[in-house]
Amino acid sequence: MITIENLTKIYNTPGGKIRAIDNLTLHVEKGQTFGVIGLSGAGKSSLVRCINMLEKPTAGKIFVDGQEITALRGPQLRAARRKIGMIFQHFNLLSSRTAFGNVAFPLEIAGVPKEKIKAKVTQLLEVVGLADKAHAYPAQLSGGQQQRVGIARALANDPKVLLCDEPTSALDPHTTRSILTLLKDINRSLGLTILLITHEMRVITEICDMVAVIEDGRIIEQGPVVEVFMHPRAATTRNFVSTVMNVEVPEAVQRRLATREDGERTQLLRLKFLGEAATRPAISSVVRECGVAINILAGNIDCLQDTPFGVLIVELIGDPPERRRALARLAATGLSIEVIEDV
Numbered sequence: 001m002i003t004i005e006n007l008t009k010i011y012n013t014p015g016g017k018i019r020a021i022d023n024l025t026l027h028v029e030k031g032q033t034f035g036v037i038g039l040s041g042a043g044k045s046s047l048v049r050c051i052n053m054l055e056k057p058t059a060g061k062i063f064v065d066g067q068e069i070t071a072l073r074g075p076q077l078r079a080a081r082r083k084i085g086m087i088f089q090h091f092n093l094l095s096s097r098t099a100f101g102n103v104a105f106p107l108e109i110a111g112v113p114k115e116k117i118k119a120k121v122t123q124l125l126e127v128v129g130l131a132d133k134a135h136a137y138p139a140q141l142s143g144g145q146q147q148r149v150g151i152a153r154a155l156a157n158d159p160k161v162l163l164c165d166e167p168t169s170a171l172d173p174h175t176t177r178s179i180l181t182l183l184k185d186i187n188r189s190l191g192l193t194i195l196l197i198t199h200e201m202r203v204i205t206e207i208c209d210m211v212a213v214i215e216d217g218r219i220i221e222q223g224p225v226v227e228v229f230m231h232p233r234a235a236t237t238r239n240f241v242s243t244v245m246n247v248e249v250p251e252a253v254q255r256r257l258a259t260r261e262d263g264e265r266t267q268l269l270r271l272k273f274l275g276e277a278a279t280r281p282a283i284s285s286v287v288r289e290c291g292v293a294i295n296i297l298a299g300n301i302d303c304l305q306d307t308p309f310g311v312l313i314v315e316l317i318g319d320p321p322e323r324r325r326a327l328a329r330l331a332a333t334g335l336s337i338e339v340i341e342d343v
Helices: 044-051 074-081 099-109 114-127 143-154 173-190 201-207 225-230 235-244 251-259 275-279 282-290 320-332
Strands: 002-013 016-028 033-037 059-064 084-087 161-165 193-198 210-215 218-224 266-274 293-304 307-317 336-342
Touching (some): 016 044, 016 210, 033 044, 044 059, 044 161, 099 114, 099 143, 143 173, 161 173, 173 193, 173 201, 201 293, 210 225, 210 235, 218 225, 218 235, 225 235, 225 307, 266 275, 275 307, 282 293, 307 320, 320 336
Parallel strands (some): 033 193, 084 161, 161 193
Antiparallel strands (some): 002 016, 210 218, 266 307, 266 336, 293 307
């Protein structure tokens, strides 16, 4: 649905040229919710503004639904933009218009008859759960309600693609979850392709099918969210993953292990489990079958979309042969194992 080929965007500033996007290539399949994550200044917003041609690329091509929008000008470009909905970080609502008026605005610009506008806007406000706020002005709405108006407005022209530029970064955690749930429902019910820009890994894990990590205007890692989350390769990706599942050996435990004088032979392991592996009694089975002891030092469990995901830091205690058998047995249960340290 979205294909980006060798995209480059250079800004000319008084301080010199800034290369915001550097020869970037990306493909988003129809119906996917695709997340692009990166730090501030990585090029995320420049990317999304090039896709809807609010910024003209310096080089490269962008195709949306098979049409090269980088080759369009004037009326053709305006017509193509109507099929690309846009949700902004700070809502960008017209303060002088009600919720109804804000959603109606793009339809008015497109020349849609008034009776059709009324029916369409009423339907969209129901979709986003604001049927009772049609006559409220933005100042009378909460941040989450304003973003819902922004989503309804983005859907007004029946777009094929929905671009979301940090759609939840100005919202509290509870409201963020409700907006992400709404976007997920829209994706499923309308089959809409969503490209979401964010700096929050939690947003990616909530609703995205695929993720790409952007750094210095380039894609440094991409793939299915589960795969990237379980096996991050780039340092930036690992840092993002750690914000959701940050499990390390507590300092107090490290000091205790460093000063222990009981002579026990141990290994420190980081165990990751996903899906069915989370429901198996792996640790108790290994302790029973392999003649080792396992001491849980730290851990966390969460969900990757609807899939259980967890990390445990454990101390594996026993002689080397027993520990080798235990590691093999743990691996056989579907756990991902990282040896942090041999003690």
